[in-house]
Every structure is written in structure tokens, then in C-alpha cells.
Amino acid sequence: MAIRKLYGTLGSVDTLRALASIFEHELDFEFIPIDPDTGEHKSESFLSLSPFGQVPVYQDDDLTLFESRAMMRFISHCYPKPENEQIYVVPKQQGIAASWIDVEDYHFSAPAARLRQEVVEKPEKGLPTDKEVVAEEEAKLAKLLDAYEERLTNCKYLGGDKFTSADLTHLPHLYYLMATPVKRLFEERPKVCAWCRSILSRPAWTKVVEMVDKNKV
Numbered sequence: 001m002a003i004r005k006l007y008g009t010l011g012s013v014d015t016l017r018a019l020a021s022i023f024e025h026e027l028d029f030e031f032i033p034i035d036p037d038t039g040e041h042k043s044e045s046f047l048s049l050s051p052f053g054q055v056p057v058y059q060d061d062d063l064t065l066f067e068s069r070a071m072m073r074f075i076s077h078c079y080p081k082p083e084n085e086q087i088y089v090v091p092k093q094q095g096i097a098a099s100w101i102d103v104e105d106y107h108f109s110a111p112a113a114r115l116r117q118e119v120v121e122k123p124e125k126g127l128p129t130d131k132e133v134v135a136e137e138e139a140k141l142a143k144l145l146d147a148y149e150e151r152l153t154n155c156k157y158l159g160g161d162k163f164t165s166a167d168l169t170h171l172p173h174l175y176y177l178m179a180t181p182v183k184r185l186f187e188e189r190p191k192v193c194a195w196c197r198s199i200l201s202r203p204a205w206t207k208v209v210e211m212v213d214k215n216k217v
Contacts, residue, residue: 111137174186
């Protein structure tokens, strides 16, 4: 039996992405919390696992990975679920799914992260929201979601006819943004809205949210 460990912080979207993938594939693992407030992520022992001092870190026997999207890709390929794989065997189909993983990484993640900072993190810290930044990032996200709406008009999921890592990778940011006024950008687009409801209701993601909620108590 493989020995799997995930080092991470539940306030990190990258950690949540890795957890979602692990739960989707029903893998046994040990979660090892890392406290950035104490500088634990900069300790010599942690840097030996993650050279850039970032969470999460995933260990699978003698393999160590330190980028959440690499973990997600590895898990989906290494642990396929019979008749419910999150990858496509046909290279052309998998290439399309991989393209949308990159869309999230290079286009969706940045405005989503800035919006989370402005409308979630700053209010939690009692800091004022920069309305100009919010307007600017919402405009970027709205334009991007128009492309998502067009894509989802032809298929239920971004990668095609089934849930894949192309959808999973969006979950952490969606989780935060859909609990803020920014959710209107998603709700204004019927296909995008249905897609959000579908993937956010998956049992594996529910387990991630339960971990986050329990950590808040």
C-alpha cells in the first residue's frame, strides 16, 4: 500500500486543489498542516521538500511533488477510476482538457485571486476594499467567463462530456467567489452557472469544505 502525505494549509487554494483531487480518487493519505504564521514553511526540513517554501507538498511513496496542478495531473493519471476516469485516453480529447487546465492557470487564477483578496481577505482583516481594483478584475473575469459560456454551450464540462481536472482546478477560487457579490458574474451566464452548481456539489469537494469549516472552529 502506498504511503501518501499532503503537507498544506487549509487557507491555501493550492492545498484545496490537491485535497479535491485526492478525495475525488478516494485515496488514503495523511494530512500534515503547515503553519505559515510561525514560518514553518521556511524551515530547513520543509524546504527540503519544497524548494520554494510553498504549500502544498504531496508525497506518494518515493515521489515528492510541490506544485498543486502537478499533483492533480499525477493523481488523475496514476489512479484512474474504472469507468469514471478524469482523463481522456484519446490524445486529442485530453489535449482539449489540458488546454482548459492552462486557461485556469494563466487566465482565471490571477483575477480570481485578486478578487478574493479584495472581497474576502481584506474584509476579514477589517481593511477597506479597493473598489477600483474590484471593478478592473471583475471586467477581466467577465470577459473570460464569456468564453466559458460559449465553451459550455457545446459540452457539460470544460474538458468535454465528463468531469476532469480542467473543472476540478477551478473549485478553490469558485468556492470563495461564489460566497461574495462577484457570484453575479457567474449567475448572469446560464451555462457557467449550471457548471458551477454541478462541480461545487460533488461529494469530494464537500469533504474539502468540511475540512475547511472544521478548521475554522
